[in-house]
Amino acid sequence: MIQWQAIKPKPDVHIRKAALEKFLRRMPDRLDIRLKLAEQHLYLGETEAAFDLLEASLPETQNDPDWLAVFGKTLRALGRNELAQEYLLRAWKRGVTEAGLDLAKLLGGRDQCDDAISICYSLLDRDSTNFAAAQMLCRNLIASGQWEKLEQWTSACLQNGQWNAVLPSALAYTARGDEHNGLIRELVEVDQYPVCIQNFTGSATHDKLCETLLNHKARSNFPTIYAGKGSGQRIDRISDIGIDPVTEIFERIKIEVGNFGQLLADNVAPPAVSNIPENATIESWGNICVDDGHEDWHCHPAGWLSGVYYLDVPELSDKPDLAGQIEFGPLMLDTDNTLDTWPKKRIRPEADMLLLFPSYFGHRTYPTGSNYPRISIAFDIVPNSNG
Template sequence: MQIGLHVLVRFQYWIRGFINTMQGQPNIVIPQLINAFRQKDFLSIVKAVEATPSLVNIDPVVVQLYGGALRKLAQHKKAAKVFEKGLKKFPSSTDLMNSYGNFLLDNGNPAKASQLFRKASSINTSSLDYKYNLVRSLAAESKYREAKQLGEMLLKNSPNHPSLIIQLAAIETELGNTENAEGYLVAVINIDNRNITALNNLGNLLRGQGKLVEAIKQYELALSNAIQDKVDTPLIYQNLAAVMGLNGDTEAALAIYEKGLTRFPTDSALNKEYAHFAWIKNVSSPFSFFEKQLSVENAALVVVYCELMLRIGEAEKARKWLERLTDHADDSVRLAAAAHLSSALRDMGEFEAALKVSESKLKGTSGDTISLLVEKGYALLSLNRFKDAILVFERVCRMAPLNQGYWTLLSTAYKANGNTTKYSNLCDYQRFVNARMLIPSSDENDSFINVLKDYLSTLHSDERHPIGQSLRNGSQTFENLLDSDNSLLQKLKHFLEERASEFIASLQTEKKHPFLSRLSQDLTFIGSWSVRLRKSGFHKSHYHSEGWLSGVLYIDVPEEVNLGGNGWLCFGRPDINGVEMDEDFAIKPEAGTVVFFPSYMWHGTNPIETNSQRMTVAFDIVPKDKKG
C-alpha cells in the first residue's frame, strides 16, 4: 500500500514534535498518544515510541498505550515484552497491571492474568474494575465457585453493573444453574432492554435448552438493536441463522446467513458456518461466498476454506491456495498453511513432498509446532517409515497427552512396526470394548428404544452428511443431544451414565495409561448426536480427539447385519493414505445395546446395502473438571 507524500511528511513532523516535546513535557506527549489511541491510530503510536525509546520511561501510561497499540496490531509477542519491561520499570502501577492482565486474558493465559488482577486489587482496594476483571479471569481458569463468590460480593455494591451481571450469568451456566443464569440475564434486560450481549446470551441459553422459538425471539431483538446502533457483529447473524436452521426454517436461515455475509464478507466463522449449513441442505455452490473473497490479503479466510476443501476431498483446490501462504508474514497463518499443505499432498499420494513440507517448516520455527509434527508423523506412516513415526508420535503424546487422536496415531505406528505389546497395551479390545444392554430389563429396554426411535426420526431432516465428519450417505443431528431438556433424552442420559459407570468400575487404574489413568465416576458428556445411515451409508474409520470414553447406542438395526458383516462396528482399521491394515475387532450391532470404548481407538462401520435405516446415538464422555 502506497502512502501519499503529504501523509508521510505529516507523520514525520508528528514524530519530530514528540521528540521535541518529550524532554520535560510529558503533559504534552501523553495526551497526544492518548488521542492517537482513541482515534485508533495504533501504527503512529508504535512508530513514535520506537523512534524515541525513552518515551516508555516517562510514565506507565506510555507503556500501556504502546503495549496496547502493539496488541491491536496483533504483534502479541512484542506487546508481552513491552508490558513485562514496563512492570519492571513501574512495579506499583495498578493500571499497567490491569492492562497487561487484560492482554493475557485475551491471549489464553488467565492464570497469570489473575495474579496481576489480584495484585492490583490488593494495592487499590476501591477499584471495581480490577476486581471485575479478576472475576473474568477466574472464570476463564474454570474456578467458577471462587469467581461466583467474588462476583456476588461486587454485585451487592454495584447492583446495576450489566457486564458483571452478564459474567455471573455465564458462570452460573457453567455450573449448570440455568435458572439462575436466566434470572441474571433477564435482570440486565430489565435494566436495559437494548442490551445486545444479554439478549444474545439469553438466546444461547434458551437454544441450549431446546427452546428454539424463544431463542429466535431474543436473537432477533439482539440483531435489530445491533443494526440500529450500528454495532452488529458476525456472531449475532451466525447465532440467529443457526437456530432458525435448527428450527427447520431453512430459507430464513439462509437469508440471515447471506445478510450477515453481505455485511461481513470476510469473516471466517460466518463463512464457515454458512458453507456447512448450505452443504448439508444440498444448496448449489455452498462455497460461493467463500470463493468470492479468497485472496492472500484474506489469509485467515483462505486457511479456513482450505480446511473445508480437504474435508470434502478437494485437495487440489486447497493446494493451490496453501502454496501461496506457506511464506506468509503471520506465524499462525504460515504454520497452519504448511500443515494443511502437507495434508493435501498426502491426500494426493505425494508422500515425500508432504514430508518435505512439514520438515522444512519445522526448522527454525518458534511457534506452536505440534500440527507440523503430527503431519510429519502422518507422512512417515504413509511412507512406511514406522520407527521414525513412533518417535514423532511419542513426542507429540508427551506434548499433549489429553489429545486422544495422538494416541491413536501412536498406536497405529506401534501396530505397523510390529510392537505388539505396546499396541495391545493401548488397544486391548477384549478389555476396553464393552457392549451391554442399555436397560437390564429386556422388555423395558425394547419399549424405551422403540419410543426413542420414533422421537429421533423427527430430528433427521438433512439431505447430506456434515462436512468433516466420518459419516457418508446419511444424516446427523446437531447440538448436543443430551443437553436437551426433553424428558425422553434426559432418561437416556441417565441410563447411559449408569452403564458407563458400571463399565468404568470394572477397570483398574494405571498411572501412565492414557485411558486407565483417568478412571472416574464423576463424568460429563461433551458431545452427543444421532446418526441415521441410509443405503450405502457407513462411517469412515476415525477417532475422537476431544473425548476420553466414547460410545454408541443402537436404536434401529437392519436385518442385513446378520449377513456378511454389513453395518458392523470395526476397530483398528486406520484411515491413512498409504497405510493398509485390516480391522482387529468387530461388533455386530443389536438394537438396545450400547458399546463403550476409549476415544483413541480407530473405529468405523461397514456399509449397509439395503434401503433399511441404521440409527444410532453416539457420544463422548470425559472425567468432569473440578470447577473451582
C-alpha cells in the same frame, strides 16, 4: 465420581445458517459473516454455495488471511487442487493455523509428503495435542517410508508425557520387540473393550422415539468434516435438544459410565483410560443410516470414553456377514490397518445395545444395504479441566 457439567446451549446448524444469511442480507460488506456462512455451507457439503459466496467478495478482501484460508479449503473440496494449494499456502504464510492442516492434507494427497511433514511438525510444535496434525504426520511418514522418524516421534511423545489419541495406533504400526508389543496390548485390551451391554433400557423397540428422530427438524446430511459417508443423517447435540426419552437414556448412560470407572478402579488399566476425569461434559449426536450409509475409520480425540447406543437396527439375516457391523482396531494410517499388534474386533449391533470403549480406539461401520434405518446415539465423555 464424575461431576457432570452441562454444555452451553447452541442453536442447531439450520438455525445458525438461517441467522447468518439474514445478517449478511442486512450487512453485505461484513466479511466475517460471509466467511462464517461459507464455512457453514462447507460443513453441510454445499460446496458450490460456499464458492459463490466467497467469489462474490470484494476484490480488496481477497488478501485477507482468513478469506484465503476458507477459499483455499473450498477449492480443495471442489477438487481444484493446484489453485487450492496456492491460496492455502498464502494463508499459512500469513499465520492462519487452520490453513496449515488443510495444506498438509492437500500436499500429502499430491505425493508431496516431505512438505506435508514439515507443516505437521510445525503445527505440533505449537500444540502437541493437535490430533489432526499428528494423524497427518503419521500418515505421511508411513507413506514416504520414514519409519525411523515415526518411531522417534512416538518415543518422544511417551518420554515427554504428550498424550495424543493417534499415539496408540502409531505405536501399533511401529511396534518392535516384546516391550513395545506389551505396551500396545495394555493400550488396546481387545478382550476387555469395548464393553457391550445388551437390553440396556429393557425394551427392544422405541417406536415413538425412533419416529421423533427420523422427523426431527435438527437433522442434516452427514457433515463433511466427520466420518459419516453415504446415505445418512446426523442430529448434533442430541442430548441437549429437549427430547425426554433421550434425556432418560443419558441418565442411564451416566450410571454405566460410573460402573465403568469402578471397574477401572478395581483393575489395572493403562493410564490413558484409568485417569478418570473429575469433571466432564457429554458431547452427543444421533446417526441415522440407510443403504450405503456408514462411517470411515476414525476415533474421538477429545474424549476419555466414548460410546454408542443402538436404538433400532434393520434385520440383516439375508445380507453379507459384515453388513451393519461395527469394527474396532487401529486408525487407518497406511493403505492397510491389519496389524498383529492390534487385532480387529467386530460386533453386530442389536436394538437396545450399548457399547463403551476408550475414545482413542479406531472404529468404523459397515453399510447395512437396507432401506430400513439404523438409528444410533453416539457420545463422548469429555474431561473438563476447568470444572
